Amino acid sequence: MKEAKEAKVDRSEQRLRELGYKQELKRELTSFTNFSVSFSVVSILTGLTSLYGTALNSGGPVVIIWGWVFVSAMSMCVAAAMAEICSSYPTSGGLYYWSSKLAGHRGPFYAWITGWWNLLGQFGCTAGIDFGLALLLCSVISLGNGWVYERWEVVLVYFAILIVHGLINTFLVKLMAIMNTISVWIHIGGVVIILVTLLVKTENKASASFVFTEFVNNTGWSSSVYVVLLGLLQSQFTMTGYDASAHMTEETKNADVAGPVGILMAVGVSFVAGLGYLIALTFGIQDLDNVLSSSTGNPITQIFLDSVGETGALLLLVILLLAQFFCGNASVTANSRMIYAFSRDGAMPGSKYLHRIHPTLKSPVWGIWLSCFVSALLGLLYLASSVAFSAITSIATIGLYISYGLPTFCKLVYAGDNFEPGPITLGRLSKPIGIIACIWIVFITVLFVLPPSAPVTAQSMNYTVVIVAAAAVYIFGNWYFNARHWFKGPVSNIDLEDNENDFVAGSLKKSEEMVRADKAEFDEKEKEEIN
Numbered sequence: 001m002k003e004a005k006e007a008k009v010d011r012s013e014q015r016l017r018e019l020g021y022k023q024e025l026k027r028e029l030t031s032f033t034n035f036s037v038s039f040s041v042v043s044i045l046t047g048l049t050s051l052y053g054t055a056l057n058s059g060g061p062v063v064i065i066w067g068w069v070f071v072s073a074m075s076m077c078v079a080a081a082m083a084e085i086c087s088s089y090p091t092s093g094g095l096y097y098w099s100s101k102l103a104g105h106r107g108p109f110y111a112w113i114t115g116w117w118n119l120l121g122q123f124g125c126t127a128g129i130d131f132g133l134a135l136l137l138c139s140v141i142s143l144g145n146g147w148v149y150e151r152w153e154v155v156l157v158y159f160a161i162l163i164v165h166g167l168i169n170t171f172l173v174k175l176m177a178i179m180n181t182i183s184v185w186i187h188i189g190g191v192v193i194i195l196v197t198l199l200v201k202t203e204n205k206a207s208a209s210f211v212f213t214e215f216v217n218n219t220g221w222s223s224s225v226y227v228v229l230l231g232l233l234q235s236q237f238t239m240t241g242y243d244a245s246a247h248m249t250e251e252t253k254n255a256d257v258a259g260p261v262g263i264l265m266a267v268g269v270s271f272v273a274g275l276g277y278l279i280a281l282t283f284g285i286q287d288l289d290n291v292l293s294s295s296t297g298n299p300i301t302q303i304f305l306d307s308v309g310e311t312g313a314l315l316l317l318v319i320l321l322l323a324q325f326f327c328g329n330a331s332v333t334a335n336s337r338m339i340y341a342f343s344r345d346g347a348m349p350g351s352k353y354l355h356r357i358h359p360t361l362k363s364p365v366w367g368i369w370l371s372c373f374v375s376a377l378l379g380l381l382y383l384a385s386s387v388a389f390s391a392i393t394s395i396a397t398i399g400l401y402i403s404y405g406l407p408t409f410c411k412l413v414y415a416g417d418n419f420e421p422g423p424i425t426l427g428r429l430s431k432p433i434g435i436i437a438c439i440w441i442v443f444i445t446v447l448f449v450l451p452p453s454a455p456v457t458a459q460s461m462n463y464t465v466v467i468v469a470a471a472a473v474y475i476f477g478n479w480y481f482n483a484r485h486w487f488k489g490p491v492s493n494i495d496l497e498d499n500e501n502d503f504v505a506g507s508l509k510k511s512e513e514m515v516r517a518d519k520a521e522f523d524e525k526e527k528e529e530i531n
Contacts, residue, residue: 029177029251031258036180038245038266041334043129043327044274045187045320047238050132051393052281053299056292058452059231060216061206061282067228068278071235072271078401078437079242079267080426081408083260086246087422090255091490092341094118094246098407100489102415108489109479114406115342116475118243121399122335125241126371127378128393129331130165133324134158139298140317143310151383158379161325165332166372173363176333183326190319191273195280197316202307204286211282218292220454230452236444237393238274240400242266244334247341260424332371339367345490347483381463394448394464399471405441408434 029037048068055064085098096115100107134157138149169176199205217227245262249255252262284303285291294302300320304313343351357364378392385391411419412434426433449465479487 033177034252034258035262035265036184038242040183040330041241041244042270045323046327051234055231055234057218059228061214063231067232068235074440075239081434081437083263084426087256087260087424090249090259092250092337095403102410111489114403117399118403123374124396126331127375128396130161130328162372165329169368191277198280198284202284205283206285247334247337256422335371336367340364391463401441
């Protein structure tokens with residue numbers, strides 16, 4: 001009976017128990033569906049669309065195209081370093097669990113700051129994605145009936161989208177894998193359709209020199225280097241969220257391989273598809289000034305209008321809306337899993353409720369709605385400033401990438417050769433790739449709190465620095481004055497009953513062995529007496 005029970009525990013579940021956790025979430029994702037979650041969160045049709053206008057003003061086509069190539073290369077270094085660690089520690093806690101195990105006796109401190117930065121980035125990522133969807137949806141409605149929307153109306157649309165995503169994640173958990181698979185094909189198929197349509201239907205396509213070398217500076221800053229660096233935000237914001245594969249490992253079969261492969265594939269496939277999308281869009285620009293000052297409020301919409309007319313533009317925009325909708329939904333999923341795992345270890349206010357899995361719905365309901373609520377609060381920034389969307393995306397980028405870099409830093413500085421890799425390993429390249437990843441993360445963290453335009457006013461200020469500073473004060477202040485006294489890092493949730501059963505089984509086994517040994521000794525003495 002015992003052997004039959006052990007046979008039902010697959011390798012991933014056994015590894016999870018070794019890491020200190022019992023299986024609570026349904027483990028039914030395959031390698032492809034795990035990848036599809038990260039690919040959906042990265043969502044090239046979301047990030048590249050939402051900030052295309054920002055990049056056009058901050059560097060223009062040359063930064064859009066070559067910035068994407070450069071940022072993707074740097075992101076692949078970060079992703080590779082993460083994937084190696086994920087293969088060794090496949091848990092929903094992901095990054096903060098890794099930091100805890102890799103930092104030795106400093107583990108609780110690094111787990112705390114990694115988890116909170118990741119959580120901030122996750123909230124910012126969900127907010128940025130769904131807010132971009134709200135802006136695009138308002139633009140599409142405006143294109144159809146001439147609606148001139150106000151900021152508060154965009155925020156209401158944004159709230160409605162968050163509620164829909166919350167409901168889907170709460171009640172349709174069984175359909176999540178299917179939805180993420182559909183999302184992959186919408187993204188890939190959508191890129192192909194947009195690329196072919198624009199290249200074929202655009203009558204006066206931009207020249208190759210314009211697409212690959214044209215520099216534009218509408219920021220007010222005189223330094224071309226600074227402007228180019230600002231333009232990287234579009235690419236770097238898009239290349240975020242691939243840690244979702246790590247957060248879904250407790251729901252994935254063969255997680256120590258599928259999780260890290262999902263991370264790497266999300267970055268690699270996104271790079272190829274994103275490059276095709278950006279080239280198609282930029283070749284479709286027929287009048288740059290008209291695109292930048294579009295009455296629709298969205299440069300992508302104007303490019304579509306100029307190339308294929310109103311009907312064709314609406315059809316192409318539907319593809320973008322669907323892609324962004326699935327992206328936002330996947331982001332809420334990943335965010336809620338992070339909340340579930342972090343609260344499971346008592347690191348969040350209200351952990352008692354946030355780590356619960358609904359017995360019928362099989363989803364972390366409290367975590368889902370906390371994700372939506374905090375993201376809604378971030379969206380209120382738009383009421384104060386029209387450039388708040390860039391601040392939200394910067395928050396997502398900075399928060400996530402700090403949390404991406406900390407486990408790698410801990411592995412390099414504290415674990416060293418004591419790190420035991422899983423099935424996926426970088427071998428001799430592990431250290432140099434880790435160093436490159438950490439340097440890049442420090443660089444973009446500084447870059448994305450700088451002001452995007454000059455002169456700096458209350459309307460043009462980069463509010464990212466305010467939010468990041470407030471977050472840093474909370475994270476480090478809470479640690480020093482509170483959490484360091486009680487937070488010990490990841491806590492095993494293996495039931496006491498399970499441990500007792502194991503103890504009883506072990507005791508019985510030992511008792512049986514002792515009885516057999518005593519019997520053997522008795523038989524031996526009896527033989528000696530007879531002789």
